[in-house]
């Protein structure tokens with residue numbers, strides 16, 4: 001079906017892999033989860049369904065979805081001892097660093113989920129993590145804000161529960177605006193998987209050593225944290241606010257991004273695979289307009305982002321290098337409108353990407369892939385003899 005990379009016959013896990021989960025076509029701007037176009041899933045599905053699809057390969061029937069939801073709810077309690085690890089962090093710690101640590105600590109409290117052999121073991125580890133991860137993610141926000149910790153509410157759906165975990169305050173009702181929940185649900189769907197990106201490749205590589213799921217996912221959280229990867233959504237909003245404070249002179253910053261003597265880059269622009277447009281960016285840009293309009297929010301950052309996109313798309317430097325807005329360019333504007341602090345944007349990306357990481361880790365284990373061992377091109381010195389220190 002075009003675009004399939006043929007692996008050399010001597011294929012041993014050198015980093016590229018075969019996968020049935022997500023298909024990308026960078027030239028055509030195509031993204032499909034298990035064959036379903038992202039545009040249809042974003043429009044018609046919901047995050048829990050998409051989690052099931054990524055893990056099981058098919059959209060669930062009603063009874064399958066209900067069992068999946070209940071299996072996750074059976075695991076949404078987190079050991080109270082993990083709050084002691086959380087307490088040791090300063091409130092200034094970046095939420096992604098806290099999340100990576102707390103995720104890895106799950107291994108100590110759920111030892112059965114480490115040495116998975118059977119598909120039943122893998123499924124149990126998967127729903128255990130899907131249940132606990134949103135709780136840990138919310139605790140990174142509560143810690144940063146100095147707020148008391150919340151616990152899961154089993155009466156709520158997955159996204160509603162995540163929202164209340166983050167924002168419910170003691171003795172106060174929390175409004176669950178359907179516009180907000182629907183926007184969150186759509187963003188989580190759009191971030192759920194993306195083939196062999198940096199963090200997913202990390203999860204597969206670490207997992208190929210038969211490292212447990214929680215430690216493998218913790219390494220993916222660390223990889224996603226980087227500003228060139230998932231950390232870009234936080235960097236985009238910080239960049240837009242900088243341009244806004246600087247009077248909104250978009251062309252000045254476009255020129256700055258082109259200046260090779262300046263390490264400034266237009267964050268949220270460019271992609272290793274998409275060389276025409278990132279289909280997720282198109283959906284998110286439209287959603288940003290709709291959500292801010294429905295919530296009655298005027299955000300100058302959105303207007304600056306659109307002007308920046310327009311200026312770059314008319315500039316040969318960006319066009320010749322095929323640099324277009326990626327998934328991170330508009331997502332932060334929606335997170336901001338939903339009241340999510342900038343430091344939490346990449347945590348939101350991680351909550352979305354979790355089912356994809358898990359699905360890819362399970363696929364790698366089910367395929368009995370050998371331990372990953374990327375090779376190199378050696379460019380160091382040729383063979384030479386040892387010199388005694390007196391002769392150096």
Ligand code: SDX
Pocket residue numbers: 193194196197198227228229230232257258264265266267268269270271272273321323326327328
């Ligand atoms: C994600 O892989 C995935 O699927 C990732 C992701 C996912 O869902 O998992 O899609 C999520 O990580 C999206 C990307 C988020 N990162 C950013 O927005 C950071 C800004 N973008 C860049 O740093 C960069 O575009 C990358 C990292 C995204 C891609 O880097 P590449 O493919 O290695 O490209 P490059 O760095 O080699 O750049 C090629 C040229 C260079 O100029 P020349 O040497 O040819 O003169 O393009 C220039 C770069 O200087 N360039 C940029 C630029 N991105 C590339 N110039 C200005 N601004 C930019 N954003």
